[in-house]
Amino acid sequence: MLDYLGLEADLGEEERLIRDTARDFVDSEVRGDIGQHWLDGTFPTDLIPKMGELGFYAPNLAGYGSPNVSETAYGLLMQELEAADSGLRSMASVQGALVMYPIHAFGSEDQKERWLPDLGAGDAVGCFGLTEPEHGSNPSAMETHAVKEGDEYVLNGSKTWITNSPIADVAVVWAKDRSADGNPVRGFLVETDTDGVTTNKIDEKLSLRASITGEIALQNAHVPEDAVLPGVEGMKGPLSCLTQARYGIAWGAVGAARDCFETARQYATDREQFGGPIGRFQLQQQKLAEMATQITTAQLLAYRLADLKERGDLRPQHVSMAKRNNVRMAREQAPVAREMLGGNGIVADHSPMRHMANMETVYTYEGTHDIHTLILGEDLTGIPAYE
Numbered sequence: 001m002l003d004y005l006g007l008e009a010d011l012g013e014e015e016r017l018i019r020d021t022a023r024d025f026v027d028s029e030v031r032g033d034i035g036q037h038w039l040d041g042t043f044p045t046d047l048i049p050k051m052g053e054l055g056f057y058a059p060n061l062a063g064y065g066s067p068n069v070s071e072t073a074y075g076l077l078m079q080e081l082e083a084a085d086s087g088l089r090s091m092a093s094v095q096g097a098l099v100m101y102p103i104h105a106f107g108s109e110d111q112k113e114r115w116l117p118d119l120g121a122g123d124a125v126g127c128f129g130l131t132e133p134e135h136g137s138n139p140s141a142m143e144t145h146a147v148k149e150g151d152e153y154v155l156n157g158s159k160t161w162i163t164n165s166p167i168a169d170v171a172v173v174w175a176k177d178r179s180a181d182g183n184p185v186r187g188f189l190v191e192t193d194t195d196g197v198t199t200n201k202i203d204e205k206l207s208l209r210a211s212i213t214g215e216i217a218l219q220n221a222h223v224p225e226d227a228v229l230p231g232v233e234g235m236k237g238p239l240s241c242l243t244q245a246r247y248g249i250a251w252g253a254v255g256a257a258r259d260c261f262e263t264a265r266q267y268a269t270d271r272e273q274f275g276g277p278i279g280r281f282q283l284q285q286q287k288l289a290e291m292a293t294q295i296t297t298a299q300l301l302a303y304r305l306a307d308l309k310e311r312g313d314l315r316p317q318h319v320s321m322a323k324r325n326n327v328r329m330a331r332e333q334a335p336v337a338r339e340m341l342g343g344n345g346i347v348a349d350h351s352p353m354r355h356m357a358n359m360e361t362v363y364t365y366e367g368t369h370d371i372h373t374l375i376l377g378e379d380l381t382g383i384p385a386y387e
């Protein structure tokens with residue numbers, strides 16, 4: 001496996017164990033079928049509790065069944081899962097960083113005890129509802145709202161592009177609280193079998209096909225007042241979750257690119273043309289050299305991010321830089337690997353074209369590449385350029 005600068009030599013025992021557990025899981029349980037799932041537009045739901053058993057959901061949190069592993073270990077886990085498919089990593093990212101994290105950080109004791117053990121075990125599935133049909137890059141303009149009526153909130157609005165919503169038991173829905181001064185954004189834990197909640201699936205995606213994506217429609221959905229996350233108000237709530245998930249994506253994209261590279265390197269050794277392996281041609285070696293260099297540079301960024309996160313010095317803008325760079329890198333290198341496989345590169349038996357299509361989603365969700373550019377632009381100049 002590409003680790004050109006020997007970064008893995010410095011890993012601790014627990015980090016190696018998590019990396020190896022995830023790698024073995026991917027090899028034995030995922031690789032065989034993931035191409036077919038991608039073609040069928042299905043997610044291997046039987047893996048949800050298995051990933052729970054292995055501790056793949058938010059193992060970097062402390063308590064309520066989570067072991068509080070290092071941020072490097074968590075990153076390595078995301079890298080290995082995305083080496084299989086971005087859909088698999090998305091499942092773990094949403095469950096861990098976008099659902100368990102806000103409950104852990106902002107939830108009441110009752111909410112934590114009700115949801116964290118079940119979500120961690122994969123006995124319950126969560127989803128994160130922020131994006132709306134008319135408000136994607138600018139979620140602060142959201143229209144979904146809650147109004148207090150007695151000891152309940154009544155929710156109305158619609159969310160779209162929500163990973164896992166059709167199979168979720170609980171949705172973290174971000175809505176404006178019209179009963180409070182200034183209509184602050186608040187997070188609501190909405191059980192998806194609540195009257196007035198529907199979660200239709202979005203079909204015919206051409207990217208992230210091995211992941212279930214849907215809508216959340218809320219029509220006079222009544223939830224108890226204790227469904228609100230008490231510990232946060234305003235956009236800080238959803239944005240802090242996104243920072244956690246984007247951290248995992250910065251690592252995950254390295255895994256997808258590494259899988260493309262390893263597939264191409266193997267193919268270059270095996271495939272013979274003009275009397276020998278295509279890997280002896282300078283043109284093919286140039287592609288491998290560039291891919292390896294780009295992946296290694298992205299790995300360095302991911303490892304540095306982990307160190308900063310561990311010591312509490314990680315800023316959201318650091319994460320923006322790494323998400324932006326590493327996903328762009330994977331998006332640019334996947335087609336190079338695809339090209340090296342010639343005609344075989346376009347069939348589902350080989351991963352690069354699947355990763356290439358998946359990267360269109362990863363480049364777009366969790367803040368588009370453009371939005372991360374603007375976040376960095378503002379950080380570097382002090383001048384916001386969003387509007």
Ligand SMILES: Cc1cc2nc3c(=O)[nH]c(=O)nc-3n(C[C@H](O)[C@H](O)[C@H](O)COP(=O)(O)OP(=O)(O)OC[C@H]3O[C@@H](n4cnc5c(N)ncnc54)[C@H](O)[C@@H]3O)c2cc1C
Nearest residue numbers: 128129130131136137161162163208361365366368370386
């Ligand atoms: C498969 C998939 C899964 C997803 N899962 C989730 C999920 O689980 N939960 C969730 O809440 N959301 C999810 N999303 C939604 C995702 O986060 C949004 O698609 C993303 O934020 C972009 O929003 P948009 O699609 O509305 O694009 P828009 O915001 O309409 O952007 C369209 C284009 O305009 C550009 N643009 C926008 N504003 C500016 C600006 N100020 N300056 C320059 N360019 C700009 C964008 O970069 C983009 O290229 C998912 C999306 C996909 C595709």
